[in-house]
Amino acid sequence: MLHNKYVEEYIHKWKVGKLLLNKKRIQLICLIEKEILPKDDLYYFNDEQIENYIEFSESWYFELDEWETFIAPFIFLFRKEDDEPVFDDFTINMGRGGGKNGFISTLANYFISSLHGIDYYDVSIVANSEKQAKRSFLECYRTISKNGNEDLTEEFEAYKSSITGLETQSVFEYKTSNASSQDGGREGAVIYDEYHEMESAEIVDVFSGGLGKVDCGRQFFIGTKGFIRDGYFDIKFRECEDILNGTIPFEGIFPYICELDDLEEMNDPTQWEKANPAFQQPLNKRGKRLFNTVLKEYKKIANNPSGYSAFVTKRMNFIMDNTENSVASTKELYATDRPFFELNTKPIGSLDFGSVRDFSACGLLFKKGDEFAFKTFSFAIKNFVDVHYGYSNSANDTGTGKKAPIREWERLGLMKVVDEPSLNPAHIVNWFIHAREEYGVEKIIADNYKLDILRPLLEAEGFEVEAIRRPSSIHPLLAPRVEDGFANHRFIFGDNPLMRWYTNNVYVKETQAGKQFLKKEEVKRKTDGFQAFVHALYRANELIDENIDTSFDALEALNF
Template identity: 75%
Template sequence: MLRNKYVEEYINRWKDGELILNDKRVKLIGLIETIILPRSDLYYFDEEQIENYINFSESWYFELDDWEKFIAPFIFLFTLEDDETVFDEFLIVGGRGKGKNGFISTLSNYFISSLHGIDYYDVSIVANSEKQAKRSHKECYQVIKKKGNEDLEEEFEAYKSSITSRETQSTFEYKTSNASSQDGGREGAVIYDEFHEMENSEIVDVFSGGLGKVDHGRQFFIGTKGFVREGYFDTKYRESEDILNGLTEFIGVFPFICELDDIGEMDKPELWPKANPALQPPLNKRGKRLLTRIMKEYKKLATEPSGRPAFVTKRMNFIEDKMENSVATKEELTATNRPFFKLDSVPIGGLDFGSVRDFATCGLLFKKKDEYAFKSFTFAMKQFCDVHYGYSLKEQVVGSEKKAPIKSWEKMGLMKVVNEPSLNPKHVVNWFVEARNQYGVRMIVLDNYKADILGPMLEKEGFEVVRLRKPSNLHPLLAPRVEDGFANSKFIFGDNPLMRWFTNNIYVKETEDGKKFLKKEEIKRKTDGFQAFIHALYKANELEDQVDYNSAFDMLDELDF
């Protein structure tokens, strides 16, 4: 059985009711107790490194919080077989003010020191802005240069742009997250500060390429949930959720996530340590100042409710499911599962054909009074479905939100999986020809991206084709109609979970030009059906209301001429 006093103390304090932990940290402890601690035959804690780091930090910087001492042993957890790190990625997420920059400072300074003892173990801290990236570096520089710290100044050659250990020749520098201006070096550790602001993985790809050239390479992702949906943060967060839920192996990535479990806990200050471990009683001087500041912000919400999104997201590390982030709530999506009204008028056709190698969706938009019915059908490429959804497996795995039950939707008649090198546009044309025979559709609205291929083919069949040069430019105009439609249950998709999946994969982003409907995830979470719906909705004003002629004639019969 593996033993470490800091890990044991943290776990025992929680079991004794002294620590207030959120669900994800409880799950993390469960994984540690079942997968790591029993395996003394595979792993070992480097107690010397753990003590060296903690003593170094508390001698030159400040006393570490319990959560920092809990994480530290896992930074120095190694395999018995080849002395490799068990965890080379650390995801540390929590409410603003928990002390992440201090943690970054102590780790960075220690890693390049002679106590760590690895030559050329360079450390880079990466942030979205130079000001943020310099914060921990500046703290290290000031500590080294502080009067009375001559021993540090003797070991480290400190400049405002870099700090170098004279013995190990390891260097600590700060970088900005501009991938085009950076080159991967020979980093021993890379720390991504405020990584919730990263829109994609470009900068991580650059710096991670340099890892592995020195021993014990590590990456640290530190931040809060932030407002960038769905950027790199959400990708890493979902990966961590899969680990904590037992869907992915608990090796390599150490997810330490602090957050409220429910938004109602925001009104219970005694539960705020779930989101911010620095608020865990007993409070030190810094913790007391932080609690006073957060309490002031909380009370201010009563008179300034516009500050709620920032408070909830940054302080409570919680994302509320509102229209600012999601195109529709769960309840609004469920409300689209209603039978169609009688489809007996001419609809508008909508088409999204983004790529010949994944999905394409055709749809028909009908209107009756204030309601819109959207009847859709999707074509999908077999190779894409095999790679991303396990389509050809005997039992398709649907273990997480990233998997889509393609076979089930195909059996429901909502889509067809096509085994071709690329999707033949003729499938789409034939679908609309059949739809015209049944419903009389004449106009089809599509993205200009594939209009050069499909436009002439559809026009040859006698359809009027409306080409949208850049559909996203129309989103701000359509946003009020979309919001009203979902909020007031005006949209009907029928018994179509595929269409609801498409819609659930959309988020709304506020831009200078207005709201735009964007993908939550670029590859697996497809949005073709929703975009086809939006295309058709652009021409919704040209739809004639469905008329209930039976009711109209009944009304005429009652009139006394």
């Protein structure tokens, strides 16, 4: 069993109730206890490096908070086989004011020091603006240059644009996240400050290309949740969630995420510690000052509602569902995960065959009372899912936040990947033939695109096919039904993560013609299943929610 006093003390405090943690940090501890600490045959803590770092930080900067001394040992956790870090990616996400910048200041300065002892271990801090990028750098520069710190000035050469560790010749610099003006160097560590402002992975790709040229390469992503959706933050955050949920292995990435578990906790200041470890009880001087500031901001919201969103996002580190732009909130989306009612009535079939080179979706819509059940199946072209989701990569068996878990959805029987240059229409036709045998479907609604290929084949098999010439024209008509159905939990998709993914990839845009259901991202975030669902809803009024056989039996029983 691996032992480290800082890790053990942190976990003990949580277990005896002296530390209030949110769900994601509890998941992290559970993973550590299961996947790391028992494996003393594979890993080891470099206690000398851990103590050197903590002593260096507290001698020249400030006393580290317990969350910092908890994370530090994992920065210096190594594999026995090659003496490389077990975790080379640290994602640290918490409410504003938690001390993230101070933490990376001490790390950056330590990494270029003789105590760390790795030559040419350059460190770059990257941020969207120069002002943000310089924040931690200036803290180091001022600390080294301060009168009375002669020991530091003997070890480090500090200029306003770079700091050099004289013994290791390691250089600490700050840079802005303009990928076009940057080139990957030979960094030992790259720190991405306020990474929630990054709209894409472009700058990460540039700087990560320089890692691996020196020993013990590491990346740090620090920030608070922001307002840019579907950018790099969301990709990274979903990847962390996958790790914490056990979907992908706990290796490489160390996700330390502080947030409220529920928005209602915002109204109870005793719960704020979940979002910001600076509020850990008992509060130190800095924690008291920050707490009073945040409490004042909270009280102002009553008279200044415009500050509500910023307070929730930045102080409580909580992202609210944007119900204006999303077709369904997270809660509404997961409400579709209910068992189907008995599917013993004749359904309406539907189809989205928009592109034969990526995804196509078939569906059956059933009605019972005010509820609609949608049973769907998708086909995908192997080349497309290889390129965009790493389908054939054995390391991507269940997907990540970046890559949809196609293999997992295939195993669940929700879709089929076909190795063809374009989708053979026979797959669609055969699926509806089987659906007719099982459920009695006779009519299929589809968009007009490519229907010149499919219609003759479906009609030859005896199906009635109705084309929607301009699918966008029916969206304003169906928007009230869609909104009401999700809001009042009238839609049932069953346990179908693929259908939830399709739906989550849709946003609602207000136009002069009315509301449109559009893709959040054109290439990777597919919406085919949702569009097939909308096609079926277009003719939902034709559905009869009573079993016809039962009706005939009832008529025969009547004595006229």
